[in-house]
Amino acid sequence: MNLQSLIILVAPPILGGIIGYFTNDIAIKMLFRPYKPIHLGGRRLPFTPGLIPANQERLAQRISNAILGSLLTPEELQNIARRLLQPERVQAAIQWLLSLTLTQIQQGNEQRTVKIVSNILHDLVGQSLPRTIKVLARREDFLEAQLNQLFDQVLLEFQFSQSQAEQLSKWMLDAVLPPDVLRQGAIDFLTDRNIQVIDESFRSKTSGTYWVVANLFGVRNALVRLRTHCLDEPDASNAVIKELIRTLNIQDRLREVLQNLSLQNLPVSTVRQLRRTLRDNFRHYLQTQGEELLMGLSNSVDWDKVAGLLVNRLRASEAVNSSLEPVSKELALVLERYLERDLEAIVKQAIPILNLEQVIMDRVKATSPQNLEAAIQGIVKSELQGIVNLGGILGVVVGLMQTVFVLLTR
Numbered sequence: 001m002n003l004q005s006l007i008i009l010v011a012p013p014i015l016g017g018i019i020g021y022f023t024n025d026i027a028i029k030m031l032f033r034p035y036k037p038i039h040l041g042g043r044r045l046p047f048t049p050g051l052i053p054a055n056q057e058r059l060a061q062r063i064s065n066a067i068l069g070s071l072l073t074p075e076e077l078q079n080i081a082r083r084l085l086q087p088e089r090v091q092a093a094i095q096w097l098l099s100l101t102l103t104q105i106q107q108g109n110e111q112r113t114v115k116i117v118s119n120i121l122h123d124l125v126g127q128s129l130p131r132t133i134k135v136l137a138r139r140e141d142f143l144e145a146q147l148n149q150l151f152d153q154v155l156l157e158f159q160f161s162q163s164q165a166e167q168l169s170k171w172m173l174d175a176v177l178p179p180d181v182l183r184q185g186a187i188d189f190l191t192d193r194n195i196q197v198i199d200e201s202f203r204s205k206t207s208g209t210y211w212v213v214a215n216l217f218g219v220r221n222a223l224v225r226l227r228t229h230c231l232d233e234p235d236a237s238n239a240v241i242k243e244l245i246r247t248l249n250i251q252d253r254l255r256e257v258l259q260n261l262s263l264q265n266l267p268v269s270t271v272r273q274l275r276r277t278l279r280d281n282f283r284h285y286l287q288t289q290g291e292e293l294l295m296g297l298s299n300s301v302d303w304d305k306v307a308g309l310l311v312n313r314l315r316a317s318e319a320v321n322s323s324l325e326p327v328s329k330e331l332a333l334v335l336e337r338y339l340e341r342d343l344e345a346i347v348k349q350a351i352p353i354l355n356l357e358q359v360i361m362d363r364v365k366a367t368s369p370q371n372l373e374a375a376i377q378g379i380v381k382s383e384l385q386g387i388v389n390l391g392g393i394l395g396v397v398v399g400l401m402q403t404v405f406v407l408l409t410r
Helices: 003-029 056-071 074-084 087-107 110-136 144-155 162-176 179-189 192-205 209-216 220-232 234-247 250-260 268-300 303-316 318-322 324-354 356-366 369-409
Strands: none
Touching: 003 369, 056 356, 074 324, 087 324, 110 268, 110 303, 144 268, 162 250, 179 220, 179 234, 192 220, 220 234, 234 250, 324 356
16 A cells, blocks of 8 residues: 555545534634624624624523523522521521611710710600600590509608608798788788678677677778788788797698698598599690690700710610610511511512613623633533534544545445
């Protein structure tokens, strides 16, 4: 066998393998390359850009449809949400948020935190609370139990002690009813009309010796002289009144009255009526003036100072730190019950908001052909290389078949 015959027999398998190998390799590369269209003489060359870059928008649509139609269905999104929102994970997240908030309060901008708390307290006490109380006060049973308890345990059992009654009686005689006030009260009372009425009543309603005195002498002149003396001699009148108070032991008598003063000495029906009247008057006051009272009280309070004290108290409070775990657990359980009932509706509402289809399409279209090629090659690199190798093997097989055919035809 000469060299020419050997080449005729060997060349077909070699050339077939080379052609098959490189043809598949070129075909695979043409899926991605060239990345941009190539123009020659003002006309775009066929197969430029590559198949995937030329149809990237349609590819993005197909990928989006495939993912949302088969992978991320509403049911699967619900399952994912359930796995993500398990009570343990939710509790840990809520506890972390609460701890972070507390840390921010402790380490962050104190003035800003104080201002926020101050605004909340001012709005609560000055706006929300007055309106709420005004509405609630229209109910017949508003604070009924509390007011009854206050009346029964405080007012009904209240009684002045000896020292309290003595101090109060002394204050009443020194500040409320001093001699000058009593003198002026006597002057105001002893008008001509009142003196005439007293004199006529004394004349008509007395008998015996008093009748003789009343009709012969009367009391008119004595009362007029008393009034004149109080007007003309104020110092002497005050001294006489003071002496009368001391002589008659008015302070001791007043002290005994105050000390014996108690609602328990009244009849039961009267006490019940007082309790009902107290409750009704309190409700009426809240309906008519309660809102203005609370708003005025709110405006008079330095809420910045109150908020500062509250924030400082929260910083050092062990109860706040120890309550983070149970509070987060309760919130997680509340969220779990809510999700069990409305998770399907929430997911249906969230899908249009998330707009996952458009997000996937935008991400695919925004990916450069180079990155898209690298991503696909990274996923199916071995499979694509297997196709290239298979092309080479098929080329060799076809070449061998041609060599066999040549040998058989000789």
